[in-house]
Amino acid sequence: MESSRSFQTKPEPAKVVSETRGNSIRRLTLVSDAWQPQVNGVVTTLNHLVKELTAQGVEVDVIQPQPYPCFPLPTYPEIRLVRRAPALEERLLNFRPDAIHIATEGTLGWAVRKLALKHGLPFTSGYHTKYPEYIHKRFPWIPESWVYKFLKRFHSPAQRTLVPGESIQQELQGKGFKDLRLMSRGVDTDLFNPERRSDLGLPRPIMLYVGRVAPEKNLREFLDLDLPGSKLIVGKGPELDVLQNAYPEAVFVGAKRGEELAKYYASADVFVFPSKTDTFGVVNLEAIASGTPVAAFPVTGPKDILKEGVNGCLNEDLGVAITQALKLDREPIAESIPEFRWPHAAKQFLQNLAPIKK
Structure with missing residues (x-):
């Protein structure tokens, strides 16, 4: 091991080299409690990010749950939390990263946060999920303010916390979060594009939802709507069996990936995003890249993506948003989001990391 690139057992506190930020990163430790085979936006984002960084010559060590003893997250058994991580400290130090990014606030995130602080290593963090709202929806006796206080404690030592859009950045700043920076998202247009449109054999208009079938996704508000056509649900989650029984007229097809998922996006007439907590x-x-307009509430997330009357419609009445979106011209939709590409997102990510001086 080259001593010039080694960490000492008790190093001097590392310094952030801001003037070389981004350009100096050749080895990255990325920590995430969410990883394959989970299917969600966090996993999608991080997988594309790793792919793009690798293509740019960055070696990424992804510290994720699979190699370690885990336990299921209550109410989300498919999500596994690490109980203990043997030799995690050695793994982190021996990799000799140029930067550390802790993407999630789970048990692995807390473990690496503790090690980074112990060794005086700067790190960045990511804010992907509105856990306060999610937890409060499942356990109403737990105030959102308690969870936000817990999350502020987690992120406070980070040099920067990366957030996906301006609306969530403003929301978190209003709650006292500091040093927030934008890292946008991208879409794979080779996979998601209008050319995959085909006949699904369902009555039109086809109103599509893709995502976790879980309480925080607010699916009931969509499924309760009295609208002509077909309601198509792609995904799985803790509410799947309950909603299948409660809404037998809706079509539930389970989780889909790759070209099969892309076909569903392109073949729908409108994509419905009922969540108010993303x-x-x-x-x-993915829907817009497939040429399908989006109907959503005017909330954090959709507000940062949709161009009203071009690729989707926002309305406090979801039924109105769907009706309006169905009237949009599909022709220009797929080309309406040139700013959302993974090379751009990866550039933002690298520029906001906190390089470790060695």
Whole structure:
């Protein structure tokens, strides 16, 4: 091991080299409690980010749950939390990263946060999920303010916390979060594009939802609407069986990936995003890239993506948003989001990292 690139057992506090930020990153430790085989926006974002960084010559060590003993997250058994991570400290130090990014606030995130502080290593963090709202929806006796206080404590030592859009940035600043920076998202237009449109054999208009079938996604507000056509649900989650029984007229097809998922996006007449608690919503980008307009509430996430009357419609009445979106011209939709590309998102990410002086 080259001593010039090694960490000492008790190093001097590392300094952030802001003038070389981004350009100096060749080895990155990326920490995430959410990883494959989970299917959600966080995993999609991080997988594309790693792919883009690798293409740019950055070696990425992804510290994620699979190698370690885990336990299921209550109410979300498919999400696994690490119980203990043997040799995690050695793994972090021996990799000799140029930067550390802690993407999630789970048990792995807290473990690496503790190690970074112990060794005086600067790090950045990511804010992907509105846990306060999610937790309060499941456990109403837990105030959102308590969870936000917990999250502020997690992110406060980070040099910067990366957020996906301006609306969530402003919202968190209003709650006292500091040093927030934007890292946008992208979409794979080779996979998601209008050319995959085909006949799904369902009565039109086809109103599509893609995502977790879970309480915080507010699916009931969509499924309760009295609208002609077909309601098509792609995804799985803790509410799947309950909603299938409650709404037998809706079509539930489970989780889909790759070209099959892309076909559903392109073949729908409108994409419905009923969530009021997402920080962004990568699925909106995938729908738009597929030439399908989006109907959503005017909330954090959709507000940062949709161009009203061009690629979607926002309205406090979701039924009105759907009706208006169905009237839009599909022709220009797929080309309406040139700013959402992964090379641009990766550039933002690299520029906002906190390089470790060695």
